[in-house]
Amino acid sequence: MSKYKMHVLVCGGTGCISSESEKIVKNIQECLIQHKLEEEVQVVQTGCFGFCEKGPIVKVLPDNTFYVQVKPDDAIEIVEEHIVKGRKVDRLLYKDPGSKKAIEDSKHMDFYKKQMRIALRNCGFVNPNNIEEYIARNGYYALGKVLTEMTPEQVIDEIKKSGLRGRGGGGFPTGLKWEFSRKSKSDKKYVVCNADEGDPGAFMDRSILEGDPHSIVEAMAICGYAIGADEGKVYIRAEYPLAIQRLQKAMNDAEEYGFLGDHILGTDFSFHIEIRYGAGAFVCGEETALIHSMEGERGEPTIKPPFPSESGFWGKPTNVNNVETFANIPIILLKGADWFRKIGTKKSPGTKVFALAGKINNVGLIEVPMGTTLREVIFDIGGGIKDGKKFKAVQTGGPSGGCLTEKDLDTPIDFDTLVEKGSMMGSGGMIVMDEDDCMPSVAKFYLEFTEEESCGKCTPCRIGTKRLSELLKKITSGQGTEAHLQELRRLSVVIKETALCGLGQTAPNPVLSTLNNFEEEYIAHVKDHQCPAGQCTALLQYKIDPETCVGCTVCARVCPVNAITGERKKPHSIDQKICIKCGSCYDRCPTHAIEKR
């Protein structure tokens, strides 16, 4: 990178590419050629910067200038003003939402101040398609160290000492898992990377694969050496074409450079990786289901034991870790277990990546030390709730997790505290909700998801999730009774205790956590037939305030069922028996005379 004086980093994550960031790269490159600067300024398409809310992001180095919401047409101004004349383009700089002042250096942004990037260390920094940039950031150094200076047992010891726990959801100690696989005797073993990120609203693994694919390749090879495997598989969602393409390129380049393939770095250790496509089944995140899917079968889970570390892919010992877990491996081996243990909490060392989304100002991908509180994540990094609304709940752990409330905001986040509070870490999805979100509807949303994704193998999950979802449909459509609430609870407990795999056992969590934290909201639905958040259309009533109505007749004209009557220039009224609660009148009334209750 040395011959260039300046670098322009353009985000090439999925969100920014959707907003034409590739065209920005092209326009900047063309403009640099016009000014004969292509030898001095390098344009790099990187992985995700994390600040997806204000994408596409363009960062100029060495001065760390952070441009947001850049359009392809802005390329000329960035080149001619900033690069040629040295004047920053003020209108594209990020403005602090509090002080409204432009922030020139991204280091001073609240969004980045409390973050600590370990798994995302290279995302938004290197060109994921260039192996040399990864090597320049100490890439493949850990692999070299492991192969030449350490025995497999020493590698496992180091990972065990680091206290790293599986980032896919369960939080099982990674070193221990590796040790089990190491101890299983077999002529053949496999390393599997679980990249079947199925949790809706989570995009951590995708961003790591898109932004830093080599770290996964390196970590899988290290794992292969540690457990005694010569073959690795990446099980990845077919819906992630960009991640697949970059990973494939990384694997090819690594092989060419001798970091993958036969006799890696001239040693006796050989390791090959192959990509296997998932086909859209949430349950395949469960490791036994994932293995069956890799064998070309329906992705149904089987009872453990036997654990995959004894009998997995084709009945051979198989070590399954998720993407983020692997992304931590090389740096732990480089900097040592003691360094890693100093970060985070005692029982959950290190950091965690979260996909922050929902009703929050700074939607994006963040990484914080374990033990950071929800308040810091939502209000400091996330910039608080959108449109000045009131915080209501945060959902963690996806369809297996639960909703946490105001009273939990000062909870330090780690694997165990979230479980204690009735939710879970999951893979790291974090959806923020405000006062307009109806909690029984949120529970219904998740149960419809698990109902659809239940593989059907065991009865408690197949039928239980369907019954839960039916009950929630009744409650949110005004047909619920108080007996339904008891039934929800009873059934949830039964499913939790009897379902075969993690999907079923955790499926009732969204119901139980919302029932426990927002019981009064459920009661309002079943007793008073009202939705306090005003979201359940069946429970709403639209009414025209005769004081405010000017009789303009707009509402009567837009009403699709002619439920509104009234004379011109006189207050109108809605016939509740005919009204279908579509909200058309509410949206169109020029004097806001229509109330929604």
Place this chain on the structure above:
Amino acid sequence: MSASSISDIKLDQEKLHQLDDFIDGMSNQKGELISILHKAQEIFGYLPKELQQHIAKKLNIPVSKVYGVVSFYSFFNMEPKGEHPISVCMGTACYVRGAEKVLNEFKKQLNLEVGETTPDGKFSLLSLRCVGACGLAPVVMVGEKVYGHVTPEMVKEIIKEYK
């Protein structure tokens, strides 16, 4: 599958050869059913009954096994998609930012339910789970093109682009 959709159709011979070559080129066909189905859907666009029968015969496995796998995974379609498949993201991030209203507007405008295709074969309506562009929520994809921050008001305009 409705009765009409499983009426016999004739598969394109050239495409079949392409698929057979892919299958023959595999060193070990054991466990490759999902890869083969991915390829078949890539070539044909969808996986009709006849194609599933063909694959079963070729691999010497029961059709029920092929159908079992096809129907298990949401990525595989047994019906052809419209010329412009419209997918509304119903991931949690999009959901809380109003994706359901957007989906309802598409249903209304196109007079379709999710999973259906317009009679002229132009549009089909689908819902999908998270494209990972949560910063743009709610997200709609038409073919490969991504639309971000979609509101019900924008729906008409989006459809118009493809008419």
